[in-house]
Amino acid sequence: MDLNDTPEQAEYRAKVRTWIDANKAGAPGLDGPTAGKEEEFIAIRRDWQRVLAEGGFAGVTWPAEFGGQGLGPLDQVIVGQELQAAGVPGILDVIGIGMLGPTIIAHGTDDQKQRYLAPMLHADEVWCQLFSEPAAGSDLAGIQTKATVQEDGSWKLSGQKVWTTNAHFASFGLILARTNSDVTKHKGMSMFIVPMDAAGVDIRPLRQITGEAEFNEVFFDDVHIPADAIVGPVDGGWMVALTTLLFERLAIGGGSEGFGYRADRFAKAIADDPVASADADVRHRLGKLATDLLALRYTGYRHLTAIERGGLPGSEAALGKVTAVKAAIEAGDLIADVIGPDALAEGEWSYLISFLPGLKSAGGTEEILRNMVGERVLGLPTEPRLDKGVPFSELRALEREGAKS
Amino acid sequence: MDLNDTPEQAEYRAKVRTWIDANKAGAPGLDGPTAGKEEEFIAIRRDWQRVLAEGGFAGVTWPAEFGGQGLGPLDQVIVGQELQAAGVPGILDVIGIGMLGPTIIAHGTDDQKQRYLAPMLHADEVWCQLFSEPAAGSDLAGIQTKATVQEDGSWKLSGQKVWTTNAHFASFGLILARTNSDVTKHKGMSMFIVPMDAAGVDIRPLRQITGEAEFNEVFFDDVHIPADAIVGPVDGGWMVALTTLLFERLAIGGGSEGFGYRADRFAKAIADDPVASADADVRHRLGKLATDLLALRYTGYRHLTAIERGGLPGSEAALGKVTAVKAAIEAGDLIADVIGPDALAEGEWSYLISFLPGLKSAGGTEEILRNMVGERVLGLPTEPRLDKGVPFSELRALEREGAKS
């Protein structure tokens, strides 16, 4: 058990720290945008990503030939830790750099790599991920957005995506679309690069319970996609998507400590109230949820160790989200019980309480996640599937029938 | 909202009370048998059931032609309430009188009614119910005990039953057995009366966590069953079994108040400890579980009202068991947390804590019960079934295959 850096890591950490010390005067603050100043905020954060990229601290794990540093995921973690310790924000385009760029590196053509990676790294062009759809949440392979090949080999794209972060200022999106409905659902999808300013693309903010629009809906109405914008083979989009999701898992596995929900933050809120601090019920609840959050912190170190050894955390790592959301809900409930309705007024606790129901479903419902872990980690049998071996085009009819039987 | 008796009920209640006052001097106590005195205990309780039957307080709802009183289920409840209020036990053969007798009345032949009902009523012959099997718990229709018809029309019975209350002193059992494996599982069962002293019947006590044998396993090895011992049609046993289960539902719906788990009983245990009585955590837990138990009490009155109107409580009544077990587990945990390991020493709390895990699965697991209520009450769709339309003899092969796919 050793949480210390290896000599190489310590050296890299010192280098990162030196660079941050030299550059932090020019860094923006950690706060999000204030109302009406969103564009300015994004411009500032674009600039800061550019500075980071030039310092070698964006795309740390990207190969050097694409502007990256060719370092390991632990080095990426070190950069994140040091930026956080210095109170300085990281890159703006976390999804592009962390997930979409690596997908293009893995599956894109040389031309695509040439064209897109450098501007992504420097935040000249921010990217968004266009996978989820209203009718395809947990069951991503059920997407209905359709790309139809044209005589000239280009594609026409129509459909709707949802839960799209950054869509409103992204230059490009990586979009999963159905290109063949006559085969089973996993086999008829392809992945495309779509310019977000193309004719027929309509981006609408999607407000959450908090009142803030963390996500967008994106509508596609006969959007023209050139033939060379496909990533990976025609009808081979599912494998490309799995690559993206793998990088997502790596990003989540390495970085989070209870999704930012820290035991000490919650303890502070209770400590402010001497009556609550001495109440057996309050203390019991605090002790239990704090235990969960500390478990997450140290689970994170286990995952980092796995990553350092060149692996990935096991599938059970996904359970960290369950614990984090559960403990944070308990914390929100506890703090609002202690503070009373005042906690529901605007402010951090109100935001926390309103944000959590959305987080609960984000990235797959808890039910799907438990299925996945039960099957992959415990080896439990899957449920009977009604959609196996059925062409996508016939699925709905089958669904109706299955429901009746 | 009126918990008072109707004039007719009040009159009947007065009659019951008068009879109890006149007869309670001869009644046994409420305690269970002491070790080594089980036989004596049963003999005394047989005698007491005979006295009750002669007074007209056994088989209250049975038709008069079979020795009953032809009264309604509410009158049955009144008898139970008055006996309880007087601190006097009820009948010994609750299962026979409440469920098996009515089944024979509904499906038996005249000869069967003639032969069996009167001795059952007077506890000259106690009965047991032989439905559940080790491999057929939640899925009762999966029973494997087999009855094979002989040339002379009699049957040979082999198999194993489990969770059989009173088997060790019962004269007869009502047994569900498979008589045809070439049809789907619900269609190949028949119901029989089996003498528990027949050759080939082996009764073994099944001890629970408490150490007490509340149930038995019963083994059948080529037991001879005469042709006239079948209840209902050949291969028509499932409908007969459903009748028994309906009477079980009536018995549970009408009688219980949280399965005997009363809020005041648990409050008393906490009130004995002044530190616990003032502890916010303890009080919070007590307040919540007591709320659940009081909800059960008043839910019971809603069910009685439904029964009084000639109906049955809705299927959601089955959820009462979930609440009762949950609240009692919480109570056991709370009381043992307050008292400490001493609560686990012999005595009422140790018994409670050890008894509950068994009660949780008794009468169907919570999962099956929730499925049933979700489908019947909320109208939710069933799960895909792999066993539909498949002859019983092929089921296991199909199961194996389903698990692999």
Add this chain to the structure above:
Amino acid sequence: MNFDLSDEQRSLQEAARDALGREDTVAAAREALEDPSSLPDLWETAAAAGWTGLLVSEDHGGVGLGPLDAMLVAAECGRRLAPVPFLGHLPATLLAEGDELQQLAEGEKRGAYLPTMPPSDLDDAWTVDPQSGLRRSPAPAFADGKVTGRVHWVPDAAKADYLIAIAVDGGVPKAVLLETSQPGVKIEPTIAYDSTRPMAHVELDAAEGKVMSASADDITLAWSVAQGLIAAESLGAVEESLERSVQYAMERYTFGRQIGSYQAVKHSLVEILRLMENARSLMYFAGWAGESAPEQFTLAAHTFRVGAGEALDYAARALISVHGGIGATWEHDAPLFFRRAQLSRRLLGGTGAAADRVAGELLAQAGAAPARG
């Protein structure tokens, strides 16, 4: 034995459902989050239906019904998240007298009861919810005919004409009727996470009012009725949450099946049903005790508060979860039920204090009668 609603009570329920169905109060609840002034005022509806005088005898202009009837109407309001100012008004009518009572009953004036918790094992004094924190605030004081003190999180105060304050004089509570327009009364509207429940803090500075004849028992009763009313509103919201959840679980498919066919979803919906049926039984308990067993009303009303609160906590989160991500968006109705759950849980002492009082009542009974059990 007849532990069910009467025909009259069913008619009352249906009439309430009809009356409240005329406006889309759920959509209004969302609009009011951004523009509180857009909240419809349902006072005329309530007065026309006789709800304003529901608990007032016919002699005083009311309709002379009981707590169960009031809870049934409150449940219908809760189902629709309808901003009917019941929580403040109805308990006020239990304590007011004379002409003012008549005006309140007939809906000519609006009342607001300043929720004041009777002494309990937690606090051996009359207290009010604090503005913030777990330490409860002392109830206003009564001295020289004047009331001084601050009461927080008062439902329906902003539009009230009369307040019923509970002011304590040497440990003895008095119900005092004040006009909101009079000197020494300051009403500060405050945030409402649930837009349909406008809240205010009330500051009383040597305010002179009419002292009512209500006894400490009457004042305790008003508190318990308020507990029953907020619980009933919660129960109504649970019923609606379940209905909507079941509907979506039938419509939505994933992996080729309706999501309601999956055990995880099915069992969660059954859990709402279980909690809802338990809460309904506790409402009947409170209604029956209010009518036939007054000595059990405090216990009954607080168990209902605890049971309905737990049910709504669960149901509101499940309503969102069953809808997946879309259930957590601004334009969806589910978050409005969630907001209702969050605020209700913390008003009028909160469900935590209600659970404590349930424990206290039972412990007192157990201690007083050591031979029980």
Add this chain to the structure above:
Amino acid sequence: MNFDLSDEQRSLQEAARDALGREDTVAAAREALEDPSSLPDLWETAAAAGWTGLLVSEDHGGVGLGPLDAMLVAAECGRRLAPVPFLGHLPATLLAEGDELQQLAEGEKRGAYLPTMPPSDLDDAWTVDPQSGLRRSPAPAFADGKVTGRVHWVPDAAKADYLIAIAVDGGVPKAVLLETSQPGVKIEPTIAYDSTRPMAHVELDAAEGKVMSASADDITLAWSVAQGLIAAESLGAVEESLERSVQYAMERYTFGRQIGSYQAVKHSLVEILRLMENARSLMYFAGWAGESAPEQFTLAAHTFRVGAGEALDYAARALISVHGGIGATWEHDAPLFFRRAQLSRRLLGGTGAAADRVAGELLAQAGAAPARG
């Protein structure tokens, strides 16, 4: 960064698993419920493996390992419900000195630590578990070189040669070594719901012992190590419960499918996994803190106690449930894990007091450093 077990630690685990695999300790646990004398004595096994001196330096006859190593072995014992008297012996070796320490380390003598809770927000004094009830008992008193007092629910005392009592002298705790055979020491074996954990109450009546040089910090450390050890035993039992539950869920069919394919069962088994992985991370936290961050060891050991306790509570009930009715019968192994869960939860202050201490530690940190967060 290397937050994983070392190769040596894995070897230690495997060796423990081998050593404990020689006897069917789970079956023995059931037999001992009816005949406590039938419980196998695994002392020789423990001594031969060097476990008796696990935490003792090589200078004093031990093997000089750390708390994490001890927890790893304890987890293996827990997995098999093996009656290895660790809870009493190992903390005793942290406080003993000299020849007696050597005897304890080499397994020549058996020690039993009398669990004594350091002051906390709950009780601002050194206390021991009461015989019954929520009010904790004062720790034994030290006066004129003699120890007087009563310590309840002491693990492993019945067969011990030496006791380490914590006796308080003007608020200051002293660790005192006593011989069980000496005058003034009375050991009363008591019931054990979990037959593999023989418990005793210890009565000290002006018992004269050797005062050790242990400081209050050392004595707090012994308490925390005991928390970690009982937590580790629980974690091992959880691992075994999960393994057995999964196996049965694969073998058992209902309605034509393996029960492990149903969401209700699957999600419950995943819940065991979730709680187990969290508890394992907390064991690593405690192990790492014990070695590298002693100032965090109290917090870490108590979080592990809370996390592992919650995991075992859940896993033991789930193990029974997944087996259906048969899982609740005497002849089945599942109830033995349930008994382990029930008793463990209430020993050494109980998991409730551990949660309270976690809260206390965090509240103190938050109060002491108001700028944090």
